Amino acid sequence: xxxxxxxxxxxxxxxxQFGQAVTINRTTDxxxxxxxxxxTAGTDAELATTGILKLYPDKTIDGTxxxxxxxxxxxxxxxxxxxxxxxTIDDQPWSVVDIKTVSPAGTDVVYFVQVRR
Numbered sequence: 001x002x003x004x005x006x007x008x009x010x011x012x013x014x015x016x017q018f019g020q021a022v023t024i025n026r027t028t029d030x031x032x033x034x035x036x037x038x039x040t041a042g043t044d045a046e047l048a049t050t051g052i053l054k055l056y057p058d059k060t061i062d063g064t065x066x067x068x069x070x071x072x073x074x075x076x077x078x079x080x081x082x083x084x085x086x087x088t089i090d091d092q093p094w095s096v097v098d099i100k101t102v103s104p105a106g107t108d109v110v111y112f113v114q115v116r117r
Contacts, residue, residue, distance in 0.1 A: 007109050008108065011110050012050070015052060015075075019051050020050070021050065022051040023047070025085060026046075026085050029042050047079045049075055051074055052073070052074045053073050054073075056071070070097065070116050073087070073112075074113075081113050082096070082099075084096070099111055099114075
């Protein structure tokens with residue numbers, strides 16, 4: 001295990017201790033058979049992870065890119081979020097606005113996800 005793997009493990013331990021359960025709701029794309037042209041519907045998946053939901057500092061809220069109701073979600077590296085995902089936190093649905101990955105030397109440590117209701 002390398003240095004950045006240790007950092008990711010430490011982040012996960014801290015998020016487990018101080019964070020909360022987050023469910024990533026993901027729908028895979030539908031597909032079309034190129035021969036029969038039959039469309040197969042996408043499938044739904046619920047992925048469990050851990051995170052901390054926090055307010056944005058007032059000075060970063062510009063009313064366009066970041067709204068006052070937006071939150072920053074710090075997620076562990078257990079599951080990689082996608083911009084098309086929806087998240088469930090405390091039984092409340094949130095949509096993903098932006099994702100920033102902390103990934104030194106190609107090792108994902110945490111994800112900073114801008115979420116909106």
